[in-house]
Every structure is written in structure tokens, then in C-alpha cells.
Amino acid sequence: MTAVTTRSRFSGRTALVTGGGSGLGRAMALAFAAEGANVVVAGRTEGPLKETVALIEGAGGTALAVTADVSRSADLAALVAxxxxxxxxxxxxxNNAGILRAGQPVAELPEEDWRTMLDINVTGVLLALQAEVKQMRTQSTGGAIVNIGSTLGAHISVRGTAAYGATKAAVSALSRAAAAEHIRDGVRINTVSPGSSDTTMSLRPGETEAERAVRMKESTPLGRVSTTEEIAAAVLYLASDESGSVVGADLVIDGGAAA
Structure with missing residues (x-):
């Protein structure tokens, strides 16, 4: 459980995290709550969301769980409401919700996998942006949006991940365009692009955490995966007033893999 800190950059503010039931999304939700935010976590499965809420409330924070499918505009409108x-x-x-289906080269990529990743990873971000910007630009204080991309796609290429990389590269491009278009609306948009982090998504099929540690030690300059707390810290920076002049950035956190 994440302990409540003495920082309060988000006191009195509301932070929404999609894909907040596990992994990076949960770490981000806990980090926002620890700095005073009222946190809304969203995802397609209620149970994990309630677990995140329980962790936040157990540490003295305030949170709400909302089930939503990011590929459906009506769900996102209801989520923001x-x-x-x-x-x-x-x-x-x-906007953290995403799905990875990997292992096949482009010529053998199942169409269903392609369409599913497009629906969630790209269309889901577009629809979320539309619902969020619509609300934020009605507020005198505006708002900040952080989209979660990936080092895969826009920054590096790995065999068997072409479709996922394409969707995440699209997130980076979409975010830059949206950032330029909506900063005058008072909405500041940026991207965080993680590499391998301490989540199940970075494990290869059948791979243990110990085996992953050996692989990362040999394959990346840093020699390890990023912790979920390190990724969350970058997200909170871009969401905070401290980064008030950062617009349309794509912050890569991958232990030097794309360097």
C-alpha cells in the first residue's frame, strides 16, 4: 500500500485514470491520491477497480470506481459525468487503458488482434480526449491530460509487436496534435511513453520475473525495468502545475532502450 505523503500538488482536484484496476493505472491512481486528489478509476471489470479504491481509502484518500469501455463514446461521456x-x-x-497482443509478424497478424488494439489503444484515446476536453474547457481552471504511449512504435521497433507499436505511435501523434489544438482552451496535453516496467505486460509468455530481470540486465542500458512508481512520478509531473509550460511533449521512460 502506498503511504500518504506530505506533498499536496493535487489537493482539491479530481484525477481520472483509465485502466486503473491494475499495473501502471493502479500505481498512478495511488500516487494521485497520496498527493491529495479525488481519484476516479475506470475500466471494464469492476472487481479490480474496487480493489484500487479500497487501497486508496485505506490510506486515507477518496476514490470512485466507474466501469467503462473506452472504445465506446457513450461510456466515456458517462464516465466524465x-x-x-x-x-x-x-x-x-x-488515458492509460490499453491492450497488448504480440508475437506474430505483420504477414500473420490476426485481423481481430489488429482491430481490437486499434479500438482500445487509439480510438479509446481519441474518444477519451473528446469527452475530457469537452468538460475541461468549460472550467475556468482548464485541465491537464496525460496519454500513455509506449517506447514501442514511435521510438523503437521490436519483432512481433508491429500492431501494438503502430497504435502507440498513433497515440503520440494524436497527442501532439491535440496539445497544439487545445492549449488555448486551457487544456494541456502530453504523453508518457514507458518501456518495460514492473508489470505483467512486460513479461514474455512463460517468463518469470527473475528471468525478465536477467534479460533486462543484458538488453537495456539501465539494466532493469522501470518501477511503476517511477512511471507514476512522471505522469504526476506532467499533470501538475510544475510542468505548466510543457505542451505536446512525449516523455520516454525506458531505461535508455531508445537512446
Whole structure:
């Protein structure tokens, strides 16, 4: 459980995290709560979301779980409405929900996998941006949005991950365009592109954490995966007033893999 810190950069603010039931999304949600935010976590499965809420509340924070499918615009409109109804505003949004299906070269890539990753990883971010910006630009204080990309795609290429990389490269491009278009609306948009982090998504089929550690030691300059707390810290920086002049950035956190 993440302990409550003495920092309060987000006190009185509402932070929405999609894909908040596990992994990076949960780490981000806990980090926002630890710095005073009212946190809304969203995802397709209720159980993990409730677990995240319980962790936040157990540490003295405030949170709300909302089930939503990011590939459906109606779900995202309802999600934003639920956040505003409960807490009065939407100040920060982290579009983290994503899916990885890998292992096949382009010529053998199943069409279903391609379409599913497009729906969630790209269309899901577009629809989320539309719902979030619509709300934030009605607020005198605007808002900050952080989209979660990946070092795969826009920064490096790995065999068997072409479709996933294409969707995440699209997130980077979409984020830059949206950032330029909506900063005058008071909405500041940036991207965080993680490399391998301490989540199950970075494990190869059948690989243990110990085996992953050996692989990372040999394959990346840093020699290890990033912790979820390190990724969350970057997201909170881009969502905070400390990065007030950072617009359209793509912050790569991959232990030097793309260097």
C-alpha cells in the first residue's frame, strides 16, 4: 500500500485514470491520491477497480470506481459525468487503458488482434480526449491530460509487436496534435511513453520475473525495468502545475532502450 505523503500538488482536484484496476493505472491512481486528489478509476471489470479504491481509502484518500469501455463514446461521456457529479470537476485525466497482443509478424497478424488494439489503444484515446476536453474547457481552471504511449512504435521497433507499436505511435501523434489544438482552451496535453516496467505486460509468455530481470540486465542500458512508481512520478509531473509550460511533449521512460 502506498503511504500518504506530505506533498499536496493535487489537493482539491479530481484525477481520472483509465485502466486503473491494475499495473501502471493502479500505481498512478495511488500516487494521485497520496498527493491529495479525488481519484476516479475506470475500466471494464469492476472487481479490480474496487480493489484500487479500497487501497486508496485505506490510506486515507477518496476514490470512485466507474466501469467503462473506452472504445465506446457513450461510456466515456458517462464516465466524465460521473466524475463531475461526484467531485465537481475534472482537473486531470490519464488515458492509460490499453491492450497488448504480440508475437506474430505483420504477414500473420490476426485481423481481430489488429482491430481490437486499434479500438482500445487509439480510438479509446481519441474518444477519451473528446469527452475530457469537452468538460475541461468549460472550467475556468482548464485541465491537464496525460496519454500513455509506449517506447514501442514511435521510438523503437521490436519483432512481433508491429500492431501494438503502430497504435502507440498513433497515440503520440494524436497527442501532439491535440496539445497544439487545445492549449488555448486551457487544456494541456502530453504523453508518457514507458518501456518495460514492473508489470505483467512486460513479461514474455512463460517468463518469470527473475528471468525478465536477467534479460533486462543484458538488453537495456539501465539494466532493469522501470518501477511503476517511477512511471507514476512522471505522469504526476506532467499533470501538475510544475510542468505548466510543457505542451505536446512525449516523455520516454525506458531505461535508455531508445537512446
Amino acid at each position: 460521473a466524475a463531475v457529479d461526484r467531485f465537481g470537476s475534472l482537473d486531470v485525466a490519464v
